[in-house]
Amino acid sequence: MSNRKQIVGFVIGLMAVASMAPATEAADYEYDPYNAEDIMELCAGCHGEYGQGGGDGEYPRLAGLPVKYLEDQLRAYIKGERQGLVMVTYANEREMPDADVRDISRYMAEIELPSKMPVIDQNLDSLEKLLIASKVFNVPRLEGDTVLGGQIYNKQCKKCHGKEGAGRGKFPQLAGQFSDYIRLQIEDFRSGKRINKQMDKYLVGLTDEDIDNLLAYLSVVDD
Numbered sequence: 001m002s003n004r005k006q007i008v009g010f011v012i013g014l015m016a017v018a019s020m021a022p023a024t025e026a027a028d029y030e031y032d033p034y035n036a037e038d039i040m041e042l043c044a045g046c047h048g049e050y051g052q053g054g055g056d057g058e059y060p061r062l063a064g065l066p067v068k069y070l071e072d073q074l075r076a077y078i079k080g081e082r083q084g085l086v087m088v089t090y091a092n093e094r095e096m097p098d099a100d101v102r103d104i105s106r107y108m109a110e111i112e113l114p115s116k117m118p119v120i121d122q123n124l125d126s127l128e129k130l131l132i133a134s135k136v137f138n139v140p141r142l143e144g145d146t147v148l149g150g151q152i153y154n155k156q157c158k159k160c161h162g163k164e165g166a167g168r169g170k171f172p173q174l175a176g177q178f179s180d181y182i183r184l185q186i187e188d189f190r191s192g193k194r195i196n197k198q199m200d201k202y203l204v205g206l207t208d209e210d211i212d213n214l215l216a217y218l219s220v221v222d223d
């Protein structure tokens with residue numbers, strides 16, 4: 001019966017796909033935090049000591065982004081699918097084997113940067129207090145209508161980027177990311193410099209004012 005043949009063909013197809021997977025999913029991979037710390041020294045020069053980014057968003061924040069998203073981006077730079085003149089120096093096949101991609105992604109993803117000053121135990125010495133304060137990270141509030149921005153966000157972005165821009169899995173968090181960096185990425189998606197088929201249709205039709213309002217909303221949503 002031809003139906004049966006189709007099913008067998010389908011299963012064989014699936015097996016072929018599965019056997020290609022181990023290239024990135026090495027079974028013997030084990031997280032090596034010391035290796036991650038070594039790699040971090042390279043990244044910190046631009047992305048900051050705590051992965052908080054810098055240069056008003058010239059260097060994006062990486063701390064706390066979903067691990068899957070970070071891995072995807074590094075692999076995209078390595079394969080040349082995402083252009084980034086600066087990043088390609090660091091993320092290429094010679095410099096970055098896949099175990100390094102996984103180590104540094106997990107390390108960055110696990111860094112927590114509070115958006116508000118936590119209550120500080122007064123028994124701590126001043127150096128410890130300073131360290132806590134230096135990890136507080138908040139994007140400056142941007143001009144724009146945060147209510148309208150929130151409406152656009154909830155209608156067109158939330159189903160992937162999560163409630164209040166928190167991100168998860170392969171969807172980056174947008175809250176707590178530099179506004180200028182997000183603006184540039186939106187421009188790059190719209191001009192086709194950065195490619196993401198899933199998202200394209202949600203960005204068409206947004207006016208400059210919509211984008212200002214969206215960014216204003218994202219700049220305050222985690223305050």
Ligand code: HEC
Nearest residue numbers: 042043045046058059060070073083084085086087090104
């Ligand atoms: C010389 C500066 C510089 C260094 C060092 C650097 N980066 Fe970057 N990185 C950038 C810039 C600039 C971008 C932003 C945009 C682009 O070019 O794609 C970026 C973007 C990224 C992104 C994408 C973030 C996002 O939200 O999509 C990741 C992930 C990343 N870098 C990881 C790393 C890691 C890991 C290291 C260390 C191995 C590193 N970078 C070292 C400059 C740097």
Ligand code: HEC
Nearest residue numbers: 072156157160161170171172182185186196198199202203
């Ligand atoms: C259907 C799911 C989906 C929707 C809806 C969506 N996005 Fe995304 N977005 C993604 C994915 C997936 C990525 C990661 C792309 C990649 O891997 O390069 C992304 C990446 C981004 C980035 C890059 C962030 C970074 O750190 O570099 C920005 C900015 C962004 N989206 C903004 C938006 C905005 C604004 C909206 C609503 C107008 C939106 N997205 C709607 C799926 C979506």
